[in-house]
Amino acid sequence: MKLAPLLLSLLIAVPIFSSYPFMEAKEKVSCVLVYYNQEPIPPEILRTHDWIIVDPDNPYVKPGSGKAKLIAYISVGEIEEYRSYFDEIKKYAIGYNPVWGSYVADVRNPEYRNFLIERVAKSIVERGFDGFFLDTLDSYKLVADGNEKSFVDALADFVIKLKQKYPDKLIVINRGFEIFDSVKDYIDGFLFEDLFWGLDENLNYVPVSDEERAYYLEKLKHISEKVPVIVVDYVDPKDVEKRIKVMKAIIELGFVPYIADKELSEIGVNPCTAGISRGPEVIIYFDPRYGSNWIRNPEEYKEYLSSVFDKYNVNYRIVDADSLANILSAGERAILVPTSDVLPDKVWDGTESSLIVRWLRGGGTIVWTGDWEFYYIGHEGWIEHRDGIEEVPFGRKVTSDKAVQVRVTEIGRKYIPSLKEFESMRPFIAREILLEAYASSDGAFDPAAMKVGEGTFIKVASSTDSLGFLYAAELILNKFYGLGVKLSSEPRVSFCGIVYILPSKASSPKWQREYGDRIYFYVEESLSKYKGLIDEDLKVISSAGYNFIILVIPLDDEPTFLRNLELMDELARERGLGILYAIFPKEKYGREWDYLSKGSSVNSALLKLMNFLSNLKSTQGIAVWYGWEGRKFDPSEIREFYLSLPERMRGIYWVWLDEAYVVEAVKAGLPEDTPVVTELYDPLELALYSGAFKRQIVVTGVWNADSSASWLGRMREKLGLGASGRIVGVWIFDDTNDGFGEKYRAYINGELSSPITIERIGDALAIPSFSVGSDVDLKIVRKHFPDALISNGGVIVVGGPLSNRYSSIKWVKFTRDSMIVNGTEYKSSWGKVDYCLVKLSDKRVYVMGTHRFGTEACLMILPEVKQLNYAIAQWMDRNGNGIVDRDEIKVLRGG
Known part of the structure; x- marks a missing residue:
């Protein structure tokens, strides 16, 4: 399928489960589209479709939109x-295609294949495709x-090396029957044109013969056993x-399928x-007029279902009580x-003649x-309860109030x-009308489906802390649409902190009795007498793999308070931890929200404290509380406060939102x-709002876990539910004797677990964060990772001897x-x-160069060795310019 200026050919692809060894399973895709016009992509297409194949030179295309x-x-x-790069590669032409007015390339030439990978594909990746x-x-x-054969071997080599270079990117090939068996483990889709209808030499729409279709069907069925087959037909x-x-x-x-015009x-x-x-x-029923009980957030439940059903092209509608009655009546x-x-x-009055009972028994599904x-x-x-009405639709008791631990079937x-x-x-106990049990325990079932007349009633996870949504x-x-979808994922967390009070x-x-809120510990006490106890805790936190602590503090300027913060900075730095300060302004200088008003006493005090904290070496960020009951959420005042900060403070400022105000922020349109x-x-709110903002720390916790292992699970x-790839904050290290x-608490029976998962070097690049040993190391990091986080506790520790000193790698010496x-x-x-070494150890990646050249060399190859957990590399200045160039770096060993 040749792309030309006047006649653009069709490209379509669909991801399923790739067999490439480093790829994770892809979600099923059904709606695909080609868009080669040099025009903006319609918003409704971006919203409803799964994949769009585009000309990367389209100036209106914005990946991630x-x-x-x-x-x-x-x-x-x-x-x-x-x-634009024609002049650079025209030397590789070995023939001419007059149909498309383009030159046949000598794909056997490794320089040409390398140009496509290092220049063309790299540019596509850098632009976010x-x-x-x-x-x-x-x-x-x-x-x-x-x-x-020499051409076929070269093409197969190109596809394989492209996937190895960019393992997270999808690859779809057009036809390529000759190379399929060689590359089937490295591609995500195979495109074929003209199965039922196609185009003749004059671009007329013509049917495909039965003989031709039969010939290709046999090939396509073989291919579809390995990768999805995308068929493009042309119909008037x-x-x-x-x-x-x-x-x-x-x-x-x-x-x-995709059916296109010529x-x-x-x-x-x-x-x-x-x-x-x-x-x-x-039918999604939502009507806040009629109340709810265990489901605390019906509106969020509705929004969650809508977002999921939109994504997977489910045929649905949202109705209120009146519309629901009309639907059931019909x-x-x-x-x-x-x-x-x-x-x-x-629809429900507690009797057998209720509209919903008749509808259910008549063949409906709930x-x-x-x-x-x-x-x-x-x-x-x-809301009203009457004795026994819960049994009416079923004609008998079907549910028990005895809690049981159920196992998945x-x-x-x-x-x-x-x-x-x-x-x-609230498990089912009516075995005789049970259709399917999705989890069970000794005659109790939940989730499960029951037969009710001609209809089906499905109970899904009755629990006060439920994932029923x-x-x-x-x-x-999966049951009704046959999609094979999993909506949760194994979280990939590479940068994590924990609240420490x-x-x-x-x-x-005594702290609750004498001072009320425990955050005043830092104001009322001298931390010097607790130095040993604090260091014990920080050692536990650091050993568990956490990168930073979150200190929740009031707004204050007492000398003791400031000395305490300096001591915390010193202790954290010694344990390789950063600090995120969460400032709750309280009322010492006036109304809390007045910190948003430039020139107010609260604002002045806050800016003074922020300036003090920004100069401490372990400071990773400064978050300030926002959100007050009865006060309207105003995104503009947050934005104005942010813009009023000195430029160096903007990079470490965060607005802190409690759960209720996260919802308000989204509704109010916070940028x-x-x-x-x-x-x-x-x-439910984790699932909905973990990805609400581009720069977001997700703070969450587990209520009343009985062990560290249970807490971690x-x-x-x-x-x-959606926080993978986010910075995570854990609430809370310890809340013993909290008073509230x-x-x-996460620190249970002397044990602390961490949700951080770093199994290979690439995991550390999910949220690039660096600890550096010197100004030289900092300059190198900034050169190659300009947007990375730099602080104590960074996941990637850079600098030869310093990096080695902080690691527990005993078999490396300098x-x-x-x-x-x-x-x-x-x-x-x-x-x-x-020479240099990159090594994953103790949930951190250590980058160790003998000199700064080695350090830079290993930093440059990090994205290329991300599937490994160690690599040894050599840099040799072949061109004599004293600069580390990529083609001068050679990986000697890795594993």
Whole structure:
């Protein structure tokens, strides 16, 4: 499929489970589109589609501007005159294609293949695209004369090296039948044109013969066993009925369809643009007039379902109580998902003749989460329970109030892959009408489906701390839509801090009695007498792998307070920890929110304290509380305060939002680039708002865990709802004798776990954060990672001897001009030859160069060795310019 200025050919791709060894499973994709026009991409396409194939030179294309992943075109087998880099590669031309007016490239030349990887593909990656579409893979046939194998081998080598260079990027190839068996483990999709309809030499729409289709079907079925096959057919846009028919035929064969016009000048037909539902209609009931019980946030539940269903093209609508009554009265078959656990009196009055009971028994389906089903009747402004009404729809008692620990069944793992063992407080006990149990325990079932007349009632995770919203969504997507989706993930956390207030062994009820809020510990006491106890705690925190501590402090300027903060800075620095200060202004200088008013006494005091903290060496950031009950949330005043700060303070300022105010911030339209600390404890709000802002620290905790291991399991489950790749803050190190009844402590029975997962060098690059040994090291880091975090506690520790000193790697030593690794000496010559080691150890990556040249060399190769946990490299100044160039670096060993 050749891209040309006048006639652009179609590209489509879909990710599924890649077999490339370093790739994680991809979500299923159904709506794909090509957009080669030099025009902006319509917002509705970005919102509804999964993948869009684009010309990377389109100036209006902005990767990351919507849900859709953007895949960039690369012509591999031909050289296009209109590309900006044509003059640099025209020397590799060995033939001419008059049809497209382009030159056939000698793909056998390693210099040409390297140019595509290091220049073309690198530019695409740097601009944020999600993958590559490789075209013109068979153009060599125009010039090959009996030596096809050399071209095929070169093309396979190119695809494999491209994937190794950019393992996180998708690769889709156009045709490429000859290389498929060699590259099947390195690609994510295979595109094929003209299965039912195509174009003749004069670009007329013509049918494909049965013989030709049969020939290619055999090949495509073989390929589809390994990677998804994307079929592109060309049908006259005027024949809408035929376009739909062809699309359905492609779907029935198990391929991904796209139906295009011959010039690709219009948006074509796929399951999204055709408006075809791939499953039953889902009715989301939401009406805040009628109340809720265990489901605390019906509106957030509704928003969560909407966002998930939009993403996966589910046929759904949101209705209130009146609309719900109309739907049930009409007897429409659908899946009903109430977003509260109280049904409105318009459909449920506690009797068998209730509208919802008749609808359910007549063949409807209900997916229920929250408290006891049918237990309440919702009236406008209040809810009612009558004895025994919960049994009416079923004709008997089907639910127990005895809590049980349920285990996931085989079918539960299939339909609800995020489901784990949990305590159900309202399990089913009616085995005789049980259809399916997704989790069970000795005759108790939850989640589970029951037969009710001709209908189905599904209970999903009845628990006060429930992930029912997540399980309900997965069940609908997987059982009724057949998508095979998992909505949670194994969290990848590389940078994590923990809230630290009192020394754990100094914590006592006296602080609550005498001073109220424990944050005044830093004002009222001299920390010097607690120095040993604090250091014990910080040693535990650092040893567990945490990168920083969060100190919650009031706004104050007492000399003792400032000396205490200097001492905390010293102690943290000695343990390799950064500090994020969370300032709660309180009332000493006036109303808390007056800190937002320039020139006020509170504002002046706050700026003075922030300036003091910014000069401490361990300071990683300064967060200031925002949000007061009864006071309107105003994004503009946050923005104005931010802009009023001295420039050096803006880089370390964060606004701290409690959970309730995170929701307000999103509703009020706080700009996405505002640096925000978000307290999020409710699982539903974690799922909704963990990605609300570009610069975001997600603070969360686990209530009343009985062991460090239990805490860690529940913490990672929470973070898997959407906080992967975020800076994480843990609430709280210790809250013994808190006085406020909080039970969020993470330090349990003398043990502390951390949710940090760093299994390879690449994990540390998720949120690049550096500790540096000298100003020279800092300059090198800034050169290659200009946006990285620099502070104590950085995940990547840079600088030869200093890095080695902070690590526990005993088999590495440095002398003035050599690095000794496991007894092997690598001898350097200043400015000519240098050596370095990158090593993952104790949840940190250590970058050790004998001299600064080696340090820079290992920093430069970090993205390339990210799948490893160590690498030894050599730099040799071949061109004599005294500068570390990438082509002068050689990885000697790695593993």
